[in-house]
Amino acid sequence: MTCLQYKPLIDDYADNDLAPELSLKLEEHLASCASCTIELEGTVRLKELLKNRVSPNQRNLSFEETTNLILARTVEKNSWQEQARQKPDEQVRSEFSRAILSAAAALIIFAISVVIGTSDEKFAQNNPPESPIFVMSPVEQMIEPNDSPIFTKAEQLNHIQGLLLISPPGMLGRLSVIHEYNRLTN
Amino acid sequence: MEKTIPQIVEQFLDGNDSAFAELVSRYQKKIYSVAFQILGNHLDADEVVQETFVRVYKKRKDLHNVRYFTSFILRIATNYSIDLLRKRKGHTVMTDDSTSLPGHVQLDLSSKVATPSDDLRNKRLMNEILKALELLPTKQRLTAILHDIEGYTKAEIAETCGCPEATVRSNLHIARNKLKKILKQRLYKKE
Ligand SMILES: [Zn+2]
Numbered sequence: 001m002t003c004l005q006y007k008p009l010i011d012d013y014a015d016n017d018l019a020p021e022l023s024l025k026l027e028e029h030l031a032s033c034a035s036c037t038i039e040l041e042g043t044v045r046l047k048e049l050l051k052n053r054v055s056p057n058q059r060n061l062s063f064e065e066t067t068n069l070i071l072a073r074t075v076e077k078n079s080w081q082e083q084a085r086q087k088p089d090e091q092v093r094s095e096f097s098r099a100i101l102s103a104a105a106a107l108i109i110f111a112i113s114v115v116i117g118t119s120d121e122k123f124a125q126n127n128p129p130e131s132p133i134f135v136m137s138p139v140e141q142m143i144e145p146n147d148s149p150i151f152t153k154a155e156q157l158n159h160i161q162g163l164l165l166i167s168p169p170g171m172l173g174r175l176s177v178i179h180e181y182n183r184l185t186n
Numbered sequence: 187m188e189k190t191i192p193q194i195v196e197q198f199l200d201g202n203d204s205a206f207a208e209l210v211s212r213y214q215k216k217i218y219s220v221a222f223q224i225l226g227n228h229l230d231a232d233e234v235v236q237e238t239f240v241r242v243y244k245k246r247k248d249l250h251n252v253r254y255f256t257s258f259i260l261r262i263a264t265n266y267s268i269d270l271l272r273k274r275k276g277h278t279v280m281t282d283d284s285t286s287l288p289g290h291v292q293l294d295l296s297s298k299v300a301t302p303s304d305d306l307r308n309k310r311l312m313n314e315i316l317k318a319l320e321l322l323p324t325k326q327r328l329t330a331i332l333h334d335i336e337g338y339t340k341a342e343i344a345e346t347c348g349c350p351e352a353t354v355r356s357n358l359h360i361a362r363n364k365l366k367k368i369l370k371q372r373l374y375k376k377e
Pocket of ligand 1: 003004033035037
């Protein structure tokens with residue numbers, strides 16, 4: 001082997017990256033070659049200089065400050081974003097459920113009213129107008145008496161006399177009461 | 187027993203946020219260091235660290251093999267650093283001497299105890315190296331930084347760059363030769 005072939009091995013030899021058998025061969029060559037020896041010494045010296053270019057101790061930010069800044073931009077930001085992302089979802093979800101609930105409530109009220117309505121109709125069907133619920137109130141009966149009055153004539157007269165006493169003169173209703181009084185007394 | 191990186195990465199990919207926090211804790215200094223070597227100032231290095239982890243978090247679906255997490259995060263960090271470097275280059279001086287220069291760099295070459303003059307010489311030497319590094323094309327510079335300064339293996343760098351190991355070897359060889367040449371010229375001129 002010539003110097004030209006040994007030179008490329010010098011770097012790896014200086015780095016301890018050269019296979020043992022090649023290292024032995026190079027060492028044999030170095031023992032008798034000044035040029036290659038100078039090359040190796042230069043590399044070793046340069047490596048030592050560079051290796052001693054130690055990392056700086058003084059930093060603007062401490063280890064903890066830097067860690068916190070990184071975590072704030074990654075892990076914490078991520079969970080914060082997830083929360084922010086979830087919030088609208090939850091809002092949409094709650095709005096949606098609220099809409100569903102009110103729709104359901106409206107439906108229930110409608111159903112109840114339908115049931116009540118039909119039951120009213122059924123009730124009306126089962127209870128013909130003759131039954132007391134559809135009977136006019138006593139005063140209505142007094143004004144428009146039907147064929148089967150609930151009150152006797154004397155009771156009605158008492159009622160009207162009472163009305164005449166409490167209704168002040170000039171009132172429109174007084175006239176109809178007087179008219180009714182006259183009708184009952186005649 | 188302490189969890190291995192692939193175990194933590196596995197949990198992270200499963201959506202475990204505390205596993206992500208663990209990765210931030212384990213990789214933060216490494217990423218900061220790489221970014222600082224590329225950009226040369228604390229402000230940009232801080233930005234790279236934060237942006238890198240945010241991107242790792244967002245792009246975790248792209249990581250198909252948990253064993254390549256180191257290369258995965260390194261690729262994101264170096265790409266972002268280089269983007270930032272290109273952005274900055276027109277505007278500011280890249281190396282901030284007050285912070286990046288070696289008040290805290292200790293050169294321990296042959297002698298065990300450094301004398302004041304040795305210390306001064308080492309500082310000057312380091313200064314020259316930084317300047318020489320800046321003159322290299324991006325790929326060579328990045329390879330030298332990752333391998334010789336940060337101590338990543340050639341396989342890790344190949345995975346990071348998405349290139350064969352032979353390319354890493356050749357970039358490293360060219361970078362070292364150029365650095366040696368620049369250093370030799372400068373040091374001889376000054377001594
Ligand atoms: Zn030789």
